[in-house]
Amino acid sequence: MCYNKKGDYMKNLFEYTLEELAGKFERLGYKHFNARQVYSWIYKKRMWDFDSMSDLSKPLRTYLRDHFTLEMPRVKRRQVSQDGTIKFLLELADGHVVETVLMDHPYGKSLCVTVQIGCSLGCAFCASGLKQKVRDLSSGELIGQILAVEETEKLRISHLVLMGTGEPFDNYDAVMRFIRTVNCPQGLEIGARKITVSTSGLVPGIERFKDENLQVNLAVSLHAADDATRSRLMPINDVYPIRTLIDATQRYIEKTNRRVTFEYLLIDSINDSMQDADRLAKLLRGVNCYVNLIPYNPVDELPFRSVDEARHRAFYDRLIRGGLRVTSRREKGGDIDAACGQLRIKEARD
Numbered sequence: 002m003c004y005n006k007k008g009d010y011m012k013n014l015f016e017y018t019l020e021e022l023a024g025k026f027e028r029l030g031y032k033h034f035n036a037r038q039v040y041s042w043i044y045k046k047r048m049w050d051f052d053s054m055s056d057l058s059k060p061l062r063t064y065l066r067d068h069f070t071l072e073m074p075r076v077k078r079r080q081v082s083q084d085g086t087i088k089f090l091l092e093l094a095d096g097h098v099v100e101t102v103l104m105d106h107p108y109g110k111s112l113c114v115t116v117q118i119g120c121s122l123g124c125a126f127c128a129s130g131l132k133q134k135v136r137d138l139s140s141g142e143l144i145g146q147i148l149a150v151e152e153t154e155k156l157r158i159s160h161l162v163l164m165g166t167g168e169p170f171d172n173y174d175a176v177m178r179f180i181r182t183v184n185c186p187q188g189l190e191i192g193a194r195k196i197t198v199s200t201s202g203l204v205p206g207i208e209r210f211k212d213e214n215l216q217v218n219l220a221v222s223l224h225a226a227d228d229a230t231r232s233r234l235m236p237i238n239d240v241y242p243i244r245t246l247i248d249a250t251q252r253y254i255e256k257t258n259r260r261v262t263f264e265y266l267l268i269d270s271i272n273d274s275m276q277d278a279d280r281l282a283k284l285l286r287g288v289n290c291y292v293n294l295i296p297y298n299p300v301d302e303l304p305f306r307s308v309d310e311a312r313h314r315a316f317y318d319r320l321i322r323g324g325l326r327v328t329s330r331r332e333k334g335g336d337i338d339a340a341c342g343q344l345r346i347k348e349a350r351d
C-alpha cells in the first residue's frame with residue numbers, strides 16, 4: 002500500500018473505469034475529458050509517469066502524482082512451452098502470486114486471466130482447487146495481468162479468456178468492471194466478442210450476466226452429462242444440478258441471442274465412455290451451443306489421467322453423430338505445468 006506525504010492512501014488508477022475517473026475529476030473542478038486524456042496516456046501510450054503527461058494542466062499532473070499509483074504485478078517466474086505458450090507467475094502488491102497464461106494462436110495473442118487467489122469450488126480435477134480461496138482480485142489487479150504481460154513481452158493481447166484460477170461469477174463486480182475497462186475504446190479496446198468468461202456453473206451469475214447487455218462469450222464447464230459424475234468432479238453440481246444449469250443457460254441464450262460453449266474435459270474412465278457421449282448429445286440437443294472437448298492435463302497431486310487420441314476422436318465422432326456442434330481444443334503448454342494452478346503450487350513447494 003502506498004501513502005503520500007500527508008499520509009493519504011494512494012489508489013491504483015487501474016481500478017477506475019473511465020466514467021468513475023471522469024466523475025472524480027469533475028467533482029474536483031477538472032474537466033470530464035481529462036479522464037479520456039489520462040486513459041489515453043496509460044492505456045494507449047503506456048506512459049507511467051504522470052509528470053510527462055504533457056497535455057494535462059500542471060495542477061492535474063501534481064494531483065495525480067500525489068494521489069494515485071500505477072500499480073502492476075511483478076513477473077516472478079516465466080515458463081516458455083515448446084508450442085510458444087508462456088506461463089507467468091505474477092506477484093501482487095500484497096505478496097500473493099497468481100498465474101496468467103499467454104497463448105499464441107493464428108488469430109492473435111490470447112491471455113488466460115486469473116480472477117481469485119485460490120478457489121473454493123474444489124473441482125476434483127483442478128490444481129487451483131487444491132488451494133482454498135484467499136481473496137478476490139480487484140479489477141485493477143485483473144488489468145495489471147494484461148499490462149504486465151504486454152510490457153514484458155512487448156506485444157498486445159487481442160483475446161481474453163477468464164479461465165485461470167477462480168470462478169469469475171464469484172467475483173462478479175470486479176469482473177464486470179474489468180470487462181468494461183478493457184472493452185472501452187479509450188482503454189485497452191479489446192472487442193467484447195474476443196472476451197470469454199468461463200463459469201463452473203454458478204447459476205445466479207449466469208442469470209445476472211444475461212442482463213448485462215454485453216457481447217462477451219460465455220463458456221460453461223460441464224464435464225459430465227449426469228449428476229452423479231458431475232457432482233463427483235464438481236461439488237457445485239450439488240447446489241446447481243445439471244437441469245438447473247442447462248435451464249439457466251437456455252434463458253441466457255434466449256435473452257442474449259448468443260451461442261454458448263460447453264467445456265468438456267475428457268478424463269480417462271470417468272466421463273469418456275460412449276454412453277457418456279450419448280447422454281451429452283441428448284442433454285444438449287436443441288441448445289444453441291458448441292461443445293468444446295478438452296484433453297485433460299494431468300496434475301501430479303491428483304489421480305486423474307488423460308485419454309488417448311483414439312478415445313478422444315471416438316468421443317468427438319459420437320457427439321457429431323449425435324447432432325452436436327463440437328470443437329476439439331488441443332491443450333496448450335502441456336510441457337510447462339500448464340494446468341491451471343500448477344505453477345502456483347510448485348512455487349509454494351519450492
Ligand code: SF4
Nearest residue numbers: 120123124127130167
Ligand atoms: S476448475 Fe475453476 S472453479 Fe473449479 S476449482 Fe478450478 S479454478 Fe475453481
